[in-house]
């Protein structure tokens with residue numbers, strides 16, 4: 093089991109945004125193209141999306157194809173990566189059930205990402221159990237595919253820790269069966285948790301503060317011009333803050349020295365632009381216009397590829413169907429191993445029935461011996 097297996101997922105709760113791109117998607121494409129892996133899985137987590145969207149299943153259904161289109165337009169190649177849909181792999185839900193025995197309610201309630209998400213959803217005391225348990229089901233997604241690497245954003249660190257704990261507990265109770273994963277965070281700090289255009293800590297489909305990969309040029313321009321910046325930088329002459337300023341965080345994540353040469357040659361690089369803003373004398377509009385150009389240049393080829401892919405939706409569903417079949421093959425192999433470890437492999441081991449018979453035969457023998465002894469002593 094020393095294979096290098098990569099797995100990541102996205103919830104089909106909306107189209108993918110630039111936070112997904114820098115947090116995980118870009119890395120997946122790089123890993124895929126470097127080719128230094130044995131299997132690469134990309135899962136569309138529809139069952140997880142239902143945990144907080146159960147009232148609107150059509151939203152989840154429609155977004156499965158949107159997410160698949162985003163993958164393909166960013167360069168995910170189905171001949172190298174397996175794209176599949178979570179709900180189509182029943183073995184995932186079986187492993188979730190076994191994992192649920194190995195975790196306590198208080199442990200689930202301590203998960204910091206779930207805590208933050210619960211606040212935004214106003215769950216307070218009435219949390220749907222499925223939602224509270226999604227880190228367990230996510231651990232099953234990771235463990236079932238023998239995943240060693242999960243390229244993801246910072247919000248996923250508590251999920252990977254939960255998975256490591258469950259794998260450790262499973263292996264120590266039932267013998268070495270599952271692989272423990274590690275998270276692969278983006279090297280660039282600004283990419284680990286890209287803030288929303290409203291300045292909120294995280295760009296998130298559920299918070300409606302995103303620039304989507306498929307937004308057209310006008311929409312990107314509008315969204316960038318409306319972005320939250322430094323609230324203390326009111327006049328151009330004011331000294332500004334670049335730290336915790338989403339516009340500069342996005343530039344950290346996207347702008348290259350080449351972009352400065354092309355779109356803003358007055359500045360050599362981002363450090364020079366930041367210094368001018370911090371010293372005072374540089375307006376938000378100049379910075380935002382530059383950011384919009386950088387983003388549009390990055391998104392243009394992605395948008396164009398998406399437009400072409402949208403002309404043949406049947407082929408995209410076909411890719412998902414094929415991916416489901418391939419993923420299921422792996423899932424079946426792992427679940428066989430798991431059932432054996434849990435001693436519930438009744439019909440796959442042909443020596444099992446014989447062994448059980450022997451156990452009964454021994455019992456019978458003992459009983460007969462005892463009866464014979466009684467008959468003898470009564471005489």
Ligand code: ATP
Nearest residue numbers: 102103105111115244245284285286295296297298
């Ligand atoms: P939802 O609001 O439905 O939870 P989301 O926008 O948080 O949606 P997910 O599908 O939960 O997106 O996340 C998919 C992947 O993208 C994860 O690896 C996650 O870490 C990463 N990711 C999501 N948002 C960001 C972000 N703002 N910055 C960096 N990475 C992100």
Ligand code: MG
Nearest residue numbers: 103247296297
């Ligand atoms: Mg999320």
